[in-house]
Amino acid sequence: MEVFLVLCILVLIVALYRKHQQRFKFAEKITMHDSYVPLLGHSPLLFGKTREQMFRVLQGAFLKHDRLFQIRLGLKVFVCTSNPDIMRAVMDNPKIMNKLKEYTFMRVDQGLIAAPYSQWKHQRKTLNSSFNKHILENYIPLFDKCVGKMIEHMKQEADYSQVNVMQYISRCTLDMVCGSTFGTDILDDPEASKLIKLIDEGFDAIAQRIANVQYHPEFTYRLTNLYKKEKLGLNELYKYVWKIINAQRKLHQTDDKKEDPTEDGLEHYRKPQIFVHHLLKSKRAGEPFSDEEILQQSVTILLAGNDTTAIGLCNHLTLLAMHPEVQEKVRREIMDVFPDSGELETTPEALNQLTYLEQCILEAQRVCPSVPILGRSSNDDVEVEGVLIPRGTNFLFSMWAMHRRKEIWGPDADRFDPDRFSPERSKGRHPHAFAPFSLGMRDCIGKRYALLSMKLAMVHLLRNFRFHTHLRYEEMEFKFDITNKLSQGYQFRLEPFAIK
Numbered sequence: 001m002e003v004f005l006v007l008c009i010l011v012l013i014v015a016l017y018r019k020h021q022q023r024f025k026f027a028e029k030i031t032m033h034d035s036y037v038p039l040l041g042h043s044p045l046l047f048g049k050t051r052e053q054m055f056r057v058l059q060g061a062f063l064k065h066d067r068l069f070q071i072r073l074g075l076k077v078f079v080c081t082s083n084p085d086i087m088r089a090v091m092d093n094p095k096i097m098n099k100l101k102e103y104t105f106m107r108v109d110q111g112l113i114a115a116p117y118s119q120w121k122h123q124r125k126t127l128n129s130s131f132n133k134h135i136l137e138n139y140i141p142l143f144d145k146c147v148g149k150m151i152e153h154m155k156q157e158a159d160y161s162q163v164n165v166m167q168y169i170s171r172c173t174l175d176m177v178c179g180s181t182f183g184t185d186i187l188d189d190p191e192a193s194k195l196i197k198l199i200d201e202g203f204d205a206i207a208q209r210i211a212n213v214q215y216h217p218e219f220t221y222r223l224t225n226l227y228k229k230e231k232l233g234l235n236e237l238y239k240y241v242w243k244i245i246n247a248q249r250k251l252h253q254t255d256d257k258k259e260d261p262t263e264d265g266l267e268h269y270r271k272p273q274i275f276v277h278h279l280l281k282s283k284r285a286g287e288p289f290s291d292e293e294i295l296q297q298s299v300t301i302l303l304a305g306n307d308t309t310a311i312g313l314c315n316h317l318t319l320l321a322m323h324p325e326v327q328e329k330v331r332r333e334i335m336d337v338f339p340d341s342g343e344l345e346t347t348p349e350a351l352n353q354l355t356y357l358e359q360c361i362l363e364a365q366r367v368c369p370s371v372p373i374l375g376r377s378s379n380d381d382v383e384v385e386g387v388l389i390p391r392g393t394n395f396l397f398s399m400w401a402m403h404r405r406k407e408i409w410g411p412d413a414d415r416f417d418p419d420r421f422s423p424e425r426s427k428g429r430h431p432h433a434f435a436p437f438s439l440g441m442r443d444c445i446g447k448r449y450a451l452l453s454m455k456l457a458m459v460h461l462l463r464n465f466r467f468h469t470h471l472r473y474e475e476m477e478f479k480f481d482i483t484n485k486l487s488q489g490y491q492f493r494l495e496p497f498a499i500k
Contacts, residue, residue, distance in 0.1 A: 024077050029387045031069040033061045033080075041072025043213055051479035052487050054211060058373070058480065062401035068385050071396070074213045078375075078394045079384070082401035084408070086385065088432040090395060091374075092440035095382040097121075100375035100394055102216070105206045107234055110293050111300030112445060117379055120442070122285040123297070127445065130278045136448055137348045139180050143453055144346050146175040147460040149187050154465070155496065165317060165467075166490040169457070170196045170310045176453055177305040181298060182244045183251075183274035195240060198233045199307055205230040207481045241298050248276050275301060301446070308370040309450050311483050313457055314490040316364035318476070319416050320462075321469040321492060326418060330357050331462045338459060340499045351455055359421040361454055365436035366409075367416050370450075372400035372484045374438055399435055400484070408433045416473065466495040 036042050046054050061071060062082040071078045081087060090096050097117035108114055112123055129135070150172035157163055174196060178186045186192040205226050209215045221227050279294045289297070320327040333356045338344055376395040381388060406413045408430050409420070419425060432439060437447035444450070461467075469492055477487040 026387055026389055026393075027070050027077050027079075030079060031065060031067075033065065033069050033071050036072050039075065041074055041076070043073050046073075046211065051207070051211065051481065052477050054480035055372075055478050059398060059400055062398035063404065068387070076213075076394060078396045079389065080396045080398070082398040082405065084402055084405075084430050084432040084435075087397050087402065087435070088439055090384055091376065091397065091438070091442065093382060094441075095380040096376050096378045096395060097442055098377040098379045100377050102210055102375065105209050106202075106303070108296045108300045108303070111296040113300050113304060117442075119284075123293075124442075124445065126282045126284050127275075127278065127297075130275050131445055131449055133448065136452055139176075139449075139452070140346055140348065140456065142179045143176055143456045144344070144460075146172050146179065146187065147457050149175065150457075151460055151464050154494070157494070160494040160496065162491050163494050164490065165492050165494075166310065166314050167196075169313050169490075170200075170306065172457065173306045173310040173313070173453070174302075176309075177302055178244070180449075181275040181301050181305065182241075182248055183276065184244050184248070191240075195237065195302075196306075198237045199303060201233055202230065202237070202303075203307060203482045205233075211480055237299065238295065241302065242295055245276055245294060245298060248274070249280055304444070305446055305449065307483055309453055311485055312361075312365060312368075312370045312450065313454055313461075315368035315370075315484065315486065316361060316454070316458065317461065317467050317492065318469060318471070318486060318490060319364050319367065319473075320360070321467040322471065322473045323416060324468075326360065326416075327462070327467065330360055330458075331466075333357060334459050334462050338463060340463070340497075344460075344463070346456055346459065351452070351459070354455065354459070356418065357455060357458060358451075359418040361451065361458070362421045362434070363416060363418040366403045366420070366434060368478075368484050368486075369399040369403060369436040370483055371436075371438075372478070373398050397439075399438075402433060402435065405433070464497055464499055466497070468493040468495065 033042065034045075037044055045057050049057065058071075061069070062080060065080070065082075067083050067086060068079060068081050071080055081090075094117075097120070099114050099116075103109070103114035106114055109116075110119065112120060112127070115123060150168050153171075154163070154165075154168050171193060174192060175187055178184050178192070208226060209221060215221045215224065215226070276294070276298055279289050279297055282289065284293070320330065333354055337350050337353045338346075374397045376397070378389060378391055378393045378395070380391050383389070403409070404413045435443075437444035437450070471488055475488070478484055479487045
């Protein structure tokens, strides 16, 4: 009897494996990354590795292949590339608009990051106006207030020789996001600081789950301590956000009664537009957003707006500290536009004069894109590079590797050089080779928000401090994660300036 059961199990395994091989027969036409083990795929390359080593293995694979190639993790097949032509064609194709199943690990599968295409296209159409240029510029006074508070706290450091700048910047970007997303002033709310820890632990749990294939099935993941910790954190985060949404719902209902029907469109844009108010009053495909959608969209913006902006700023400061001549040039430009005499008045026109600072921000995003890898899933059969790829196929794209392609960026592509984005050197460059905020229709809705907030924050930071680090550029190491965090952390020696 036991022999019979074993034989049945073996027959079932063989049958399933053959069915799997038949389903992925198309992949025979796509280059395989190195050798792989049947059933395990390339997973052994990651077994026992640190997350820093995992990052190097994955990005090394993208750098090795010019066009399409495949990676197999367990029974999953991932079609991969860092080629800008292929990435643009694929990421703008309406047949490849769903996100990978792994995006649902973020628990915001009705938010803009992870929602299925059928739902996302209506959400994006409705919410686009929340991030237009006029509305974003109205956030400048809020951003100034938040960054000013951060500078005050940094100046209270007892020892400038080793300062964890990430803790200050994370709190600042959280203040910015809560002010612009929820219309809530949390500057003096000590409870809000716990959100930073919850977000950081949440992203870490997601990265650990992705890195361990055995945790991918929900039923096995629920048996882990990681799941229990994640659930507690998520419940606390949702509780905090939901309390704010309910308060804003009541305020919004009161404001609606006071709304002036004669107000013209331009005057409307001059008023601060709160993202959650847009969710409460807008409709998606003719229907109001459900409470669950409002919650998940709010959490999505909170997660994306806080973590990616904070990491982008910290990576940029690290690069400037490693290149003091660049830091000095940026500061001179800032001081020319915003002298240290008199009160700092930040306006869109003044920020637009900071062209070298903008070049530095773009180069920092090239070298250290806040999100190094993106994934999609085909929602229909589609032809890519002459290969007919079936519905439900997984795709992976590396922004990190694309930004280091030497045929586009030159033999010194690994070097930090803000002059790369000067008008002269940008001329004739591949139009899709730079994509720190993704490509195509499903790019990041908050890219303008991110660039504006980073630019303004850098003005305040560099007017008040010079940043130093012992870390050398070639020593920078990143770990496998949702966002591009420096493994060594963000410790700086600060040199304060006396600003009048």
